[in-house]
Amino acid sequence: MDDKNNLNSEHIIEVPKIKSDEKEKLLTKLDILKKLSAGTGLRESLNDIVKGGMGGLIVVNNPRVGSVFNGGFYVNCKFTSKRLTELAKMDGAIILSDDFKKILYANTLLVPSMEYGSVETGTRHQAAERTAKQISGFVIAVSERRGVITIYYGNSRYVLQETQELLIRATEALQILDKQREVLNELVANLNVLEVTSLVSVADVCSVIERLEMIRKMGAIINEYIVELGKDGVIARMRLRELTKGIDEKEEAIIKDYILRPLRAIQFLDGLSFEGLLDIENLAKVLFGKSLDTSLTPRGFRILGKTHLSKQEVDNLIKCFKNLDGILNAEKDILEKILKDNSESLQRELNTIRENIIVGKKI
Numbered sequence: 001m002d003d004k005n006n007l008n009s010e011h012i013i014e015v016p017k018i019k020s021d022e023k024e025k026l027l028t029k030l031d032i033l034k035k036l037s038a039g040t041g042l043r044e045s046l047n048d049i050v051k052g053g054m055g056g057l058i059v060v061n062n063p064r065v066g067s068v069f070n071g072g073f074y075v076n077c078k079f080t081s082k083r084l085t086e087l088a089k090m091d092g093a094i095i096l097s098d099d100f101k102k103i104l105y106a107n108t109l110l111v112p113s114m115e116y117g118s119v120e121t122g123t124r125h126q127a128a129e130r131t132a133k134q135i136s137g138f139v140i141a142v143s144e145r146r147g148v149i150t151i152y153y154g155n156s157r158y159v160l161q162e163t164q165e166l167l168i169r170a171t172e173a174l175q176i177l178d179k180q181r182e183v184l185n186e187l188v189a190n191l192n193v194l195e196v197t198s199l200v201s202v203a204d205v206c207s208v209i210e211r212l213e214m215i216r217k218m219g220a221i222i223n224e225y226i227v228e229l230g231k232d233g234v235i236a237r238m239r240l241r242e243l244t245k246g247i248d249e250k251e252e253a254i255i256k257d258y259i260l261r262p263l264r265a266i267q268f269l270d271g272l273s274f275e276g277l278l279d280i281e282n283l284a285k286v287l288f289g290k291s292l293d294t295s296l297t298p299r300g301f302r303i304l305g306k307t308h309l310s311k312q313e314v315d316n317l318i319k320c321f322k323n324l325d326g327i328l329n330a331e332k333d334i335l336e337k338i339l340k341d342n343s344e345s346l347q348r349e350l351n352t353i354r355e356n357i358i359v360g361k362k363i
Contacts, residue, residue: 027138030227032153035100036140037230038163042100045081046142046149046160049088053146055124057093061104064135069093072108078104088142089293093127128152161225163232168234170225177218177243184211185362187249192357195298198325203205203292205258206283212251213269213277219244253302257324259287300324306363308348313339328354 036043049056059065072092077083079101087094092107112130112214120126128141132152139152161169168268187208194200222240252262259265265287276282284292303324304314316338321327328350335343356363 027153029156029158030224032138032151032158033224033227033243034230036149036151036160037228038233039231041079041081042084043230045084045088045354046140048081048085050147050149051143052085052089053144053147054088054142056088056140056142057110057124057128058088058140058142059093059095059110059131059135060100060138061095061098062135062137064137066097068112068131068134069095069110072105075103075106077103077221105244125150129157142302160226163229166225166229167232167236170222170229170233171283173218173222173225174236174243177215177222178238180211180215180218181243184208184215187211189357189360189362190258191254192303192363195324196328196354196357200296200298201218201292202284202288202290202294202296203280205254205296206280206287206292208254209251209269209287210277210280210283212247212254212272213272215244215247216251217274217277219247253305256301257298258296297323297325300327303350303353306353307346309339309342309346313342 012314034040036046046056059069075087077094084094085104087103087106092108093110094103094267095105096102097104103243110127110131112127113132114130116133117132118126118129120129124142125141125143128150129152131137132139133155136154141150141152142148143150151158187204191204191208192201194204219240222236226237226240229236255262255265268286281292284290288294288296299318300321300323301314303319304327306318309317317327320334320338321330332343332347335346339346353363
């Protein structure tokens with residue numbers, strides 16, 4: 001499409017219609033990366049197109065595709081990487097089925113509206129970007145000159161990375177994540193001591209939440225690398241799971257322990273950038289409306305979650321005693337009224353947990 005076009009523009013092809021009762025599936029970035037990860041037929045074909053010094057335009061079918069192309073010929077064959085590579089030798093665009101299992105059309109001409117802007121300079125990439133915007137869909141452009149594979153999805157744009165470069169990035173990011181997890185473990189151990197000695201401050205809780213969110217956000221970035229790596233990212237995936245294990249549960253328990261409106265807090269944290277997380281004073285202001293040195297008392301969800309108690313029993317205890325301090329110092333007869341036969345075993349567990357925390361053991 002960058003060089004010449006000998007398609008019959010008068011011949012308009014009708015794309016197979018999708019039934020009105022079938023809901024269109026919206027792809028996420030991870031969905032797209034999975035389709036194009038190392039080891040998949042589509043990625044293999046794209047790599048072969050690059051190695052062959054060819055360019056390419058590939059559009060994934062959706063209900064709006066019929067309005068942006070004409071010419072070419074109907075293929076309707078099962079997708080294979082070899083077939084896609086061979087068809088890419090022609091100038092026109094290739095249309096894949098929405099499930100990526102069929103090649104529907106080849107050698108077609110994309111005619112997106114010029115109303116949709118493009119930041120690209122090459123003809124092929126301009127057509128790809130405008131098409132993706134017009135159909136709110138998925139288009140792949142392979143640069144013949146530079147050998148770069150660019151993905152367009154609606155208004156989004158992403159350039160696929162080479163496997164070796166991705167492995168280097170993932171490895172470096174995992175090393176940083178490992179250090180962050182070590183810092184988090186130290187902060188949580190410190191928070192444990194402060195909770196059983198009733199010395200927690202806003203600064204202590206914000207420091208733990210800050211580190212938890214950093215790990216969670218870093219994990220999401222690394223996960224994108226690993227998804228794109230496909231079969232080449234197996235070891236990195238195992239390491240990521242190890243480093244992020246239990247992070248969501250820890251954050252949920254700490255937020256539930258200290259913040260009255262957990263959902264609002266989670267929404268706020270989700271929208272923060274890494275730079276925003278570093279502003280701990282702002283965290284304290286938004287999450288607690290208090291200064292960093294203000295004292296706090298945990299409700300006890302996190303510590304009680306280390307015991308044998310059921311969720312209902314934990315809720316009943318916190319409802320009665322209000323916080324962890326009240327539970328740790330509760331009268332035996334009051335505990336028996338709430339827990340009955342479980343009261344003695346709970347007291348033994350809490351004493352063991354407290355002793356372990358004081359001597360620095362992991363709980």
